[in-house]
Amino acid sequence: MRSVRSIFMGLVYMFLYAPIMILVFFSFNAGKSTSVFSGFSLKWYGELFSNGEAMNALGNTLLLAVTSALIATVIGTVAAVGIYNMRSKFLSSTVMSVTNIPMMNPDIVTGVSLMLLFVFVGRLVGAATSLNFVTLLIAHVTFNIPYVILNVLPKLRQTDSRLSEAAQDLGCTPVQAFFKVVLPSIAPGIFAALLMAFTLSLDDFVISYYTNGADFQTLPLMIYSMTKKTVRPDMYALSTLIFVTILILLIVSNILQEKSDKKNRKGIN
Amino acid sequence: MTKRSARQALINAPYMLWAGIFIVVPLFIVMYYAFTDSTGAFSFANILALADYAEVFRVSIIFSVIATIITLLIGYPFAYCLTKLPVRAQRMQMMLVMLPMWMNLLIRTYSWMNILEKNGLINTVLSGLGLPTANMIGTPGAVILGMVYNYLPYMILPIYTTMAKIDPSLSEAAEDLGCNAWQKMRRLIVPMSIPGVVSGITMVFVPSISTFYISQKLGGGKILLIGDIIERQIQVSYNYNLGASLSFVLMVLILISMAIMNRFSNGEGEMVV
Known part of the structure; x- marks a missing residue:
């Protein structure tokens, strides 16, 4: 029984890693092809670092991921605190339903709907182009916030509310109590959220594809335009x-x- | 009290504003574009034009349902096998399952193209062995394989999470009460892991039915899914109205399937990740 399990798991791992192995293997190809191996070489690693377009896209991707993750983490954490303190059950469940929309909707619908919003507003104000770095950033923040809320809210619920009350009894203002007591105890959740937002943003292609302007290229977008020809x-x-x-x-x-x-x-x- | 509620309002305002403008309003804008023509006048033309794409919708649904069933058939036993390992190995192997997801989806799919294409790896091996070769790109099988490959971790992850949470003493109790392995599976493990299965199915079905990249690369331009049509309307033809109406229908389709799924899990269909 045990060996059957091991064989099955081994096969699944082989399936999951097959294309990655191929990719690693052909990165050492001396030739230009990604399917015919003509000898071992490190030259593509050298080419990569002298490829200005790729380095520029990598820089853009990191810039976008860092800024959108930071903004989303701040807004999302404040939002989670707000939702946690909401007295009206109706209000908090409405806000949570809206928060679920970007996670439930397929990326293509989120991307298209945001793009249409930007185009619509762009036409209203008569702008020549309505998509640029700002719209891309807004889109990334928007799809990141729900994941931040989902990471932080459970941490708030785990935090003993008496701690904050005790701090206030000892003379803290509610704001001080939040920063000195609540924030440290939800910090791991915030950090996890930041990391998750960063990786989501780093890897996003579909939403970026619809919401970015022509002047700002990210790595996934560059890879996409390359795969239309040959990689x-x-x-x-x-x-x-x-x-x-x-x-x-x-x-x-x-x-x-x-x-x-x-x-x-x-x-x- | 007023100070408290003022502070509360200040805390709630930024996100509510953000969510209102960038989550709720865009959905209405999609509806606006779906029900107007390019001049902005009210029109049913885009909705009526959807009839031309009935076949595309049919193919998309069939492909994504098949892909979801296959991922479930692989992912469920895989998650079960994982829970049988020592705890340290479980953590290590979960990492191994998730690692490919951090690699760019486009490049992994392109790599599959290298494996399956006419002069690709499989055919090179086949012809090396003197066997007949086959062009696999452009077949339904290749597209479904791409879906299964890319979204399998999304199936394994939630199922494993719910299974790992099942109290071992329950399993011992079942054994003490005379359950054999099969009965234990049917009466304990399967019912308790349903929320994970529901969540896994959603997480595989939604990206599968809306993909355009996988069908573009592995379908070789011969297989069109809803995503491909939306992509073409928006990025090639600049027909935002038709693109919006297709997106709108896709959204409704997914909402309906989610409502059906949630009935299966008695309202427990929360995201389990």
Whole structure:
């Protein structure tokens, strides 16, 4: 039974990693093709760093991901605090339903609906082009906020409300109590939200495809326009580097997690 | 009290404003575009034009339903196998399942194209062995494979999360009461993991039915899904009105299927991730 399970799991992993293996393999191709291997070479890694367009797109992608994640985290955290403190059940469930819309809707509908809004407003004010970096940023913030709220709200619910009351009894103003007591206890949720928003934004193609202007190219958008023709192995080299970076980050976070688990276990004993 | 409510209003205002303008209003704008023509006059033309795309809708629904069923058939036993491993290995392997999702979807799909295409990897191996080759790009199988590949982790993740939460003592109790492995599966594991299954099905079905990239690359231009038509109307023909009406119908279609799914899980169909 156990060996059947292992074989099955092995096959699924093979399926999940097959295209990634291919991609890593062909990033070392000496030739220009991504399907015919003509010898080992590191030249595409060199090409990548001298590829101005790709480096520019990478910079843009990081800029967009960092700004949209920060803005979404601030707005989303404040929103979560607001929702948590809402007295009216009707109001809070309405707000939560609206929050669910971008997560339920397919990306293409979210993208198209935001684009139509920008175009509509653009026509109203008579602008020549209605899509630019700002519209792209707004779109990213919009699809990130729900994930921030979903990460922070449970942390608020886990926080003992008596802590904040105790702080206020000891002379804190409600605002001080929030910053000194509530905020530190929901910090892990906020951090997780920030990270999630960052990765979502980094990887988004569909929504960006509809809401960005011609002057701002992100990596997924660049890759898309390349895949319409042929992709050179330098894109595979870039993906390999991204893959390795994420792998290292995950391993490090796993080790840290295990260490803190051990510490906690010791603390309990 | 007034100070409190003023502060509360100040806290609520930014997000409510944001959500109102960028989540609610765009949906009405989609409806506005769907029911007007290019001059802005009220019109049913776009809604009536949808009849031409009935076949596309049919194909999209069939493909995404098949893809969802296959991911469930692979993902469910996989999640179950995961829970049988030691805790440390579970965490490690969940990481392995999620890792591909962090790679760009476009590039992974393109890589599949390299594997399946005429001069691709599979055909190179086949002809090397002296076997007949086949062009797999442009077949329904290739498109469905792309969907299954890209969204399989979305199925495994929620199912595994709900399964891992099942109290081991329940399973022991079932054994003590004389359940065999099959009965335990049917009476305990399956019913308790339904919320995860519902969430997994939604998370696979929604992106599958609305994809345009996978069908573009692996369908070789021969297979068109709703997403492809919307993409063409918006980005190629600049027919925003028709694009909006197609998006509107897609949205309604998904809402209906979600309502049906949620009935299955007795209202427990919350996102489990």
